[in-house]
Amino acid sequence: MKSRLLVLVMIVSLVLTACGGANAPAASNAPATISMMMWGDPAELEVWNQIVADFHQAKPNITVKVEVSDWDSYWTKLKTLLSASTPPDVFAMDAPLYLDYQSRGVLLNLQPYLDKNPDMLNGVYPQTLEAYKTSDGMYGLPRDFQTIVLFYNKDMFDAAGVKYPTADWTYDDLRTAAKQLTKVGADGKTTQFGFYSDLWDMELIWSEGIWAYGGDIINADHTKTLIADPKAHEAWQLFHDMMFEAKSWPDSTTAGEYGGDPFLAGVAAMTTIGHWAVPGYADANFKWDVAPMPKGPAGQATSVNSAGFVVGKASKSPDAAFEFLKYVLSEPAQKRLAELGFACPVLKSVAESDSFLKQKTQIDQKVFLDSLTFAHMKPVFKGYDEWSSAIGDGMAPIWTGEAELDPTLDASVKAADDVLANNQ
Amino acid sequence: MEYGLKPLGREKFWLWALLTPTLIGLIFGALGSVAATLLLSFAKWDLLTPPTWAGAVNYINLFKDPKILLSLTNTIKFTAIYVPGVVVISLFVAVLMNRKIRGVGLFRTAYFLPAVTSAVATALVWNMIYGKDTGILNFILERLGAPPVCWLCTDHAMYAVIIVNIWGAIGEGMIIFLAGLTAIPREYYEAAAIDGANGFKQFFRITLPLITPSIFFQVLISTINAFQAYDYIYMLTRRGQGDSSVPVVVFSIYRNAWNFFNYGGASAQAIELTVIVAVLMAFYFWLERRYVVYE
Numbered sequence: 022m023k024s025r026l027l028v029l030v031m032i033v034s035l036v037l038t039a040c041g042g043a044n045a046p047a048a049s050n051a052p053a054t055i056s057m058m059m060w061g062d063p064a065e066l067e068v069w070n071q072i073v074a075d076f077h078q079a080k081p082n083i084t085v086k087v088e089v090s091d092w093d094s095y096w097t098k099l100k101t102l103l104s105a106s107t108p109p110d111v112f113a114m115d116a117p118l119y120l121d122y123q124s125r126g127v128l129l130n131l132q133p134y135l136d137k138n139p140d141m142l143n144g145v146y147p148q149t150l151e152a153y154k155t156s157d158g159m160y161g162l163p164r165d166f167q168t169i170v171l172f173y174n175k176d177m178f179d180a181a182g183v184k185y186p187t188a189d190w191t192y193d194d195l196r197t198a199a200k201q202l203t204k205v206g207a208d209g210k211t212t213q214f215g216f217y218s219d220l221w222d223m224e225l226i227w228s229e230g231i232w233a234y235g236g237d238i239i240n241a242d243h244t245k246t247l248i249a250d251p252k253a254h255e256a257w258q259l260f261h262d263m264m265f266e267a268k269s270w271p272d273s274t275t276a277g278e279y280g281g282d283p284f285l286a287g288v289a290a291m292t293t294i295g296h297w298a299v300p301g302y303a304d305a306n307f308k309w310d311v312a313p314m315p316k317g318p319a320g321q322a323t324s325v326n327s328a329g330f331v332v333g334k335a336s337k338s339p340d341a342a343f344e345f346l347k348y349v350l351s352e353p354a355q356k357r358l359a360e361l362g363f364a365c366p367v368l369k370s371v372a373e374s375d376s377f378l379k380q381k382t383q384i385d386q387k388v389f390l391d392s393l394t395f396a397h398m399k400p401v402f403k404g405y406d407e408w409s410s411a412i413g414d415g416m417a418p419i420w421t422g423e424a425e426l427d428p429t430l431d432a433s434v435k436a437a438d439d440v441l442a443n444n445q
Numbered sequence: 446m447e448y449g450l451k452p453l454g455r456e457k458f459w460l461w462a463l464l465t466p467t468l469i470g471l472i473f474g475a476l477g478s479v480a481a482t483l484l485l486s487f488a489k490w491d492l493l494t495p496p497t498w499a500g501a502v503n504y505i506n507l508f509k510d511p512k513i514l515l516s517l518t519n520t521i522k523f524t525a526i527y528v529p530g531v532v533v534i535s536l537f538v539a540v541l542m543n544r545k546i547r548g549v550g551l552f553r554t555a556y557f558l559p560a561v562t563s564a565v566a567t568a569l570v571w572n573m574i575y576g577k578d579t580g581i582l583n584f585i586l587e588r589l590g591a592p593p594v595c596w597l598c599t600d601h602a603m604y605a606v607i608i609v610n611i612w613g614a615i616g617e618g619m620i621i622f623l624a625g626l627t628a629i630p631r632e633y634y635e636a637a638a639i640d641g642a643n644g645f646k647q648f649f650r651i652t653l654p655l656i657t658p659s660i661f662f663q664v665l666i667s668t669i670n671a672f673q674a675y676d677y678i679y680m681l682t683r684r685g686q687g688d689s690s691v692p693v694v695v696f697s698i699y700r701n702a703w704n705f706f707n708y709g710g711a712s713a714q715a716i717e718l719t720v721i722v723a724v725l726m727a728f729y730f731w732l733e734r735r736y737v738v739y740e
Binding site for chain 2: 096097100101103104121122125126127210221273274275277278404406407410413414417418421422423436
């Protein structure tokens with residue numbers, strides 16, 4: 022009898038504990054604890070923990086709890102938290118996806134805070150702020166930016182006797198050099214490719230190519246996709262020829278055999294990618310450097326994208342959250358980010374200082390900054406994820422050699438326009 | 446406590462008291478999720494704003510959206526080849542393993558190994574086997590004088606992926622069938638041998654009818670697995686942003702829910718998947734009544 026009562030009590034208490042306790046809401050302004058969520062890898066987490074520790078020293082009444090996930094899980098986790106109306110106070114945002122969140126009303130409008138701190142954004146590169154501006158203010162702030170530049174393998178260039186890329190290179194120079202740097206073995210298999218870049222996401226090469234040829238990606242009110250227009254088509258034709266006629270650019274199946282990055286695998290002589298690849302490439306067993314993107318008939322163009330922070334609308338400590346954002350844009354935090362080496366600091370004074378220009382990896386870091394003068398903002402609009410999937414999925418068969426360029430391009434544009442129509 | 450009898454009085458109370466935690470978990474967890482998915486399939490929800498009622502729009506879309514239709518046809522094609530493949534091959538392997546030869550334990554272990562290995566790890570190895578220029582399969586083909594095949598390109602990817610999935614599932618099927626085979630008394634075979642039946646006749650007249658319960662079970666499980674197949678397909682055929690060159694329904698559900706802000710559409714697809722599997726189950730049970738022999 023007694024033992025049965027004991028068992029019942031045990032069960033009831035187990036059930037109650039399992040139900041879990043709801044988190045108590047954060048106390049009022051002074052001593053505040055805010056949660057910060059971002060995507061990244063262990064090296065980034067370490068630097069951010071340092072930034073958070075510095076921030077705590079500067080503002081001892083605010084504690085920041087950092088949570089890091091990998092890219093895919095980050096967005097799933099974030100959406101789950103947002104749908105439960107318990108968002109993190111501060112969370113990282115990728116510029117192209119920003120409007121998908123802002124338009125759904127889950128971000129806090131930072132304009133009132135910015136109006137109270139008018140000089141806060143003075144030292145920030147204006148191109149990096151563009152993506153976050155909406156008609157009623159800024160709902161997010163950038164923390165670092167990426168420009169795409171041309172990476173080249175110095176050893177391969179030396180071995181083939183080809184001159185390194187310069188700031189005056191055109192896409193024709195790129196095509197010629199790539200052909201000179203492509204080596205085919207005795208059995209007909211290519212042992213070295215002149216060039217490789219990812220063609221799924223526009224940021225790596227195809228948006229830059231389209232802009233350099235005078236085309237554009239999408240119209241101003243985001244209702245029509247413009248990547249099949251005549252000028253843009255010239256860029257596509259160039260890529261297609263390099264891949265299937267000159268065979269100096271591996272198709273996606275072949276690239277997959279090298280882990281998706283033939284440049285890092287030492288199989289491709291050139292690639293176009295952003296500063297985020299620098300720490301990974303630092304361990305490569307070949308000498309490499311960077312040069313600006315080549316020029317097209319309409320001039321030089323590259324893509325600028327940024328990662329930023331936003332504040333959840335349902336945050337219980339918005340003032341503390343904004344203080345943290347303010348700190349991220351200040352010199353000490355930007356210096357630490359520059360030393361991390363993943364991205365370029367948005368604060369001009371830090372970017373043009375030795376913290377960024379003289380990093381561990383001895384390459385021409387200034388190229389990333391100079392590229393800002395001719396950089397176009399990576400498009401940001403509602404439905405970006407689905408739209409880029411419509412194009413990326415649709416065009417993928419072209420780059421495995423299974424589909425023709427023109428009809429597939431047109432079909433993908435049509436599918437992309439349908440997505441835009443759904444998201445108006 | 447007495448077992449097997451209808452509980453009376455005090456025992457009835459204890460019965461419910463001890464079952465309640467699990468029941469609550471099941472009702473809110475499993476049944477609740479199913480009910481929520483059903484409700485959401487009639488709504489338009491982007492996870493960040495409150496859901497809005499959308500009627501049957503998501504279901505109509507299931508038949509109009511080309512991406513969704515493609516993932517459905519891929520899944521059906523996959524299942525149609527995978528299920529017979531797994532059942533036949535694992536039955537064959539089980540029959541071979543059902544004898545007391547030296548080292549049979551080693552063989553059984555070898556066949557069962559894929560089932561206990563991480564799918565991600567084995568898929569990476571398969572990527573190396575299937576590689577177009579650097580793959581082992583093409584290497585062998587070229588040595589034999591045949592032209593290299595692009596195994597993971599769109600026209601062959603489906604079959605390449607099915608082969609890997611079947612390979613992974615042989616072990617489990619073999620275990621099921623071995624259990625069924627060892628239950629057949631040896632006397633039947635001896636009697637048949639005396640009457641002059643050869644190996645084939647013995648198989649089709651004795652073995653096959655008597656393991657129909659195992660075959661039924663294996664077909665059921667394989668069908669469910671086929672509709673849920675994800676890990677090998679993802680690792681072998683993925684492209685950017687969660688896409689795959691052989692998208693199946695599970696891919697589509699995930700992408701619609703988490704990448705396209707279309708939770709309602711994803712829920713409708715999940716319900717569609719459940720209905721298809723339920724119909725197939727009903728069909729299998731009807732077949733069971735007609736063809737399965739229970740001793």
